[in-house]
Amino acid sequence: MKIKVKLYTILEKYAKGKMFENNTIILHIGTSLQEVSAYFNIPDNIGIVYMVNASVQDKNYRLHEGDEVKIFSFIGGG
DSSP: OEEEEEEOGGGGGGGTTSOBGGGEEEOOTTOBHHHHHHHTTOOTTSOEEEEETTEEEOTTOBOOTTOEEEEEEOOOOO
């Protein structure tokens, strides 16, 4: 299946060379958001938030053809 993915903040560097035109990737039907993180080699110790089609989703959410995924990292400050 084809989905559109956008990585934000410090996560952008993990997208290099792993996406096709228009920020798309091709995955197996039913891939979870956690598996998308693994696809991009995002370390488990980075706190992230997933949005699918403008709704916040859990890492176990299963994707569908045409979904639009945004992945954000937590940013701390002082």
